Amino acid sequence: MKSTEEAGVLSARSRLQMAYRVFKGAFFFGRKGLIIWDSWEMWIMQIFITPIAQIGFFAFLSVYLKYPLSATQFIVIGNALQAMSFSAVFAVANITSQDKWQGTLPSTMVTPANRVALFIGRAWFQVLLSALIAGAGLLYAATIFGVSFAQADFLALVVVVMLTAIAMTTFGLLISAVGLYMRTALIVANVFLFVTMLLCGIDFPVSQLPTWLQPVAWAIPLTYGTEAVRMAIAGDSLRSLLGIIGWESLDALLVMLSGFALFTGFESLSRRTGRFEEY
Amino acid sequence: MGGTLSYPHTDVGIPREPYQVLVLGSPSAESSEWAVSVKGLTREYTTRNFFGGVARSTWALSGVDFQVAVGELFGLIGPNGAGKTTTIKILTTLLTPTGGDATILGLDVRKDLYEIRRRIGIVFGGERGLYNRVSAVDNLRYFSDLYGVDSGVAKKRIPQLLEVVGLADRAQERVEKYSRGMKQRLHIAKALVHDPELIFLDEPTIGLDPAGARDIRNMVRELKAQGKTILLTTHYMFEAEELCQRVGVISKGKIVALDTPSDLKNMVRDISVIDLRTYGATMEYVEALRALPSVVRVVADLDSEEQSIRVQTPMGADLLPQVVAALPEGTKIIDRTIKEPTLEDAYLRLVEE
Numbered sequence: 336m337k338s339t340e341e342a343g344v345l346s347a348r349s350r351l352q353m354a355y356r357v358f359k360g361a362f363f364f365g366r367k368g369l370i371i372w373d374s375w376e377m378w379i380m381q382i383f384i385t386p387i388a389q390i391g392f393f394a395f396l397s398v399y400l401k402y403p404l405s406a407t408q409f410i411v412i413g414n415a416l417q418a419m420s421f422s423a424v425f426a427v428a429n430i431t432s433q434d435k436w437q438g439t440l441p442s443t444m445v446t447p448a449n450r451v452a453l454f455i456g457r458a459w460f461q462v463l464l465s466a467l468i469a470g471a472g473l474l475y476a477a478t479i480f481g482v483s484f485a486q487a488d489f490l491a492l493v494v495v496v497m498l499t500a501i502a503m504t505t506f507g508l509l510i511s512a513v514g515l516y517m518r519t520a521l522i523v524a525n526v527f528l529f530v531t532m533l534l535c536g537i538d539f540p541v542s543q544l545p546t547w548l549q550p551v552a553w554a555i556p557l558t559y560g561t562e563a564v565r566m567a568i569a570g571d572s573l574r575s576l577l578g579i580i581g582w583e584s585l586d587a588l589l590v591m592l593s594g595f596a597l598f599t600g601f602e603s604l605s606r607r608t609g610r611f612e613e614y
Numbered sequence: 615m616g617g618t619l620s621y622p623h624t625d626v627g628i629p630r631e632p633y634q635v636l637v638l639g640s641p642s643a644e645s646s647e648w649a650v651s652v653k654g655l656t657r658e659y660t661t662r663n664f665f666g667g668v669a670r671s672t673w674a675l676s677g678v679d680f681q682v683a684v685g686e687l688f689g690l691i692g693p694n695g696a697g698k699t700t701t702i703k704i705l706t707t708l709l710t711p712t713g714g715d716a717t718i719l720g721l722d723v724r725k726d727l728y729e730i731r732r733r734i735g736i737v738f739g740g741e742r743g744l745y746n747r748v749s750a751v752d753n754l755r756y757f758s759d760l761y762g763v764d765s766g767v768a769k770k771r772i773p774q775l776l777e778v779v780g781l782a783d784r785a786q787e788r789v790e791k792y793s794r795g796m797k798q799r800l801h802i803a804k805a806l807v808h809d810p811e812l813i814f815l816d817e818p819t820i821g822l823d824p825a826g827a828r829d830i831r832n833m834v835r836e837l838k839a840q841g842k843t844i845l846l847t848t849h850y851m852f853e854a855e856e857l858c859q860r861v862g863v864i865s866k867g868k869i870v871a872l873d874t875p876s877d878l879k880n881m882v883r884d885i886s887v888i889d890l891r892t893y894g895a896t897m898e899y900v901e902a903l904r905a906l907p908s909v910v911r912v913v914a915d916l917d918s919e920e921q922s923i924r925v926q927t928p929m930g931a932d933l934l935p936q937v938v939a940a941l942p943e944g945t946k947i948i949d950r951t952i953k954e955p956t957l958e959d960a961y962l963r964l965v966e967e
Binding site: 352353354356357359360361364437438439441442443444445446447448453606607609 | 659703706707708709710728729731732734736738740742743744745746748752755756757758759760761762763764765804
């Protein structure tokens with residue numbers, strides 16, 4: 336049997352070039368080919384309606400319950416950021432399922448495409464969309480719900496929102512990997528969305544959770560994100576947020592590596608069990 | 615159709631080393647001289663119960679052996695569930711075998727996944743497997759990226775491919791608006807976007823109208839003329855007979871015969887075929903024909919207004935009076951022909967034995 340070396344292995348540079356092409360192709364194709372609701376009306380609705388509905392629900396609930404203004408504003412900021420989860424987690428988690436439903440998963444998996452580039456490239460558009468949704472949420476916080484941005488460090492705010500969008504997308508990728516093996520990942524994504532509402536300091540501080548649950552909360556990047564966004568609005572500079580940003584980045588990296596490990600693991604398992612075409 | 619399936623081979627776009635043919639007699643020679651070499655290939659599907667134990671086990675392949683030479687157009691035929699698609703899935707790295715060995719262009723299907731994937735193309739039959747909400751161009755551009763084809767090369771090659779598969783004038787339309795035949799032609803273009811050496815065609819004409827199927831067969835011929843190695847699976851015997859240099863007949867997970875179409879037909883040269891077109895025929899008439907002495911086999915398609923019945927017999931035309939005498943009331947023979955046996959007759963004998 337001829338070894339791979341005899342057949343001619345590509346140089347590291349060639350492989351890197353190919354990986355770049357895969358990333359680029361997946362990045363541009365991710366929105367067009369894999370998002371079922373791809374139309375400008377839908378995008379605008381997602382960016383502008385989702386956050387106002389979510390923020391409004393919790394803000395009016397807190398007003399009805401006669402919470403102090405500071406508590407309402409705490410809730411408004413938390414939900415402005417959490418609103419991105421639908422796009423960052425749900426839509427990204429759906430990518431592999433979409434491939435299964437369209438019957439394109441076998442065609443994709445028989446390509447030599449670098450799996451890291453493919454895995455990340457297809458989700459990248461959702462990072463931008465998620466950041467826009469959080470941006471719209473914060474805009475509503477300022478213009479409708481009276482959150483003051485007078486002290487805010489806008490550079491820190493932009494960095495934190497972008498980082499949180501990336502971090503949450505990595506969670507979407509992690510769940511998307513499950514869809515490679517299971518018939519759908521949407522149930523897992525749904526559960527995860529509600530878990531973030533509970534654990535990530537959206538409507539109340541993480542310190543209010545039972546002690547044993549708090550480490551779980553800090554394993555989710557969104558928890559760092561909500562904390563950091565509130566700090567940036569309160570006037571903390573990017574420099575003073577480096578610690579929390581570092582933890583969020585590390586967390587996101589670990590989630591992404593776990594997601595990729597899961598993706599390759601499930602790819603191998605699907606090859607053994609023949610589940611690529613089950614949907 | 616727009617043209618021939620050719621494009622400059624000097625700018626294939628992805629880095630490639632030539633396929634290496636080792637000298638006969640070396641330890642690797644047996645597998646390396648073939649584009650595809652399959653030995654004792656097995657595949658078991660198991661369903662596990664709640665506790666992880668095996669609830670059910672099915673052997674889809676139980677020892678498949680065959681080889682395909684470089685540049686050959688090889689056919690794999692067999693009934694539904696015989697193991698054709700499982701074989702293709704293993705050879706294209708979508709499924710791992712349970713046992714046995716398989717090499718593609720000298721590379722091991724278990725270990726050399728990356729190299730194999732760079733050098734093969736796959737055409738899946740049916741409408742699925744394309745991104746329907748985007749255009750043909752977008753589909754091809756995406757897959758050329760996944761195969762790492764240089765963007766300059768892809769820019770030239772994609773319009774050429776669309777031209778030869780006859781989709782150039784509708785290249786910017788969403789694939790969801792395409793007919794089944796158009797989708798199948800796009801499948802072929804997709805499989806060629808990285809200029810593979812070996813192409814797997816898994817029932818490429820299934821469900822197509824006669825004109826669409828003829829277009830696909832012409833493309834397969836063109837690919838063969840280009841020197842591509844092709845492994846084709848099909849349900850249609852005339853297609854295998856028309857296209858393939860050699861044919862492997864697979865039944866119940868094993869290759870039961872492997873030869874040229876003409877040599878396979880020789881297996882049934884002791885019989886003739888009475889081809890009947892009838893009106894009003896039912897299973898009752900088919901059973902009556904089967905009961906006639908010296909009738910080897912009767913194959914009938916009774917679904918249409920005009921039925922088609924094929925009677926295999928060593929008696930040839932001498933059986934006709936009995937065939938006519940067996941007609942029930944209300945059944946008429948519209949046309950009858952005595953024919954030489956075809957590959958289908960050989961196939962039926964092989965898969966029923």
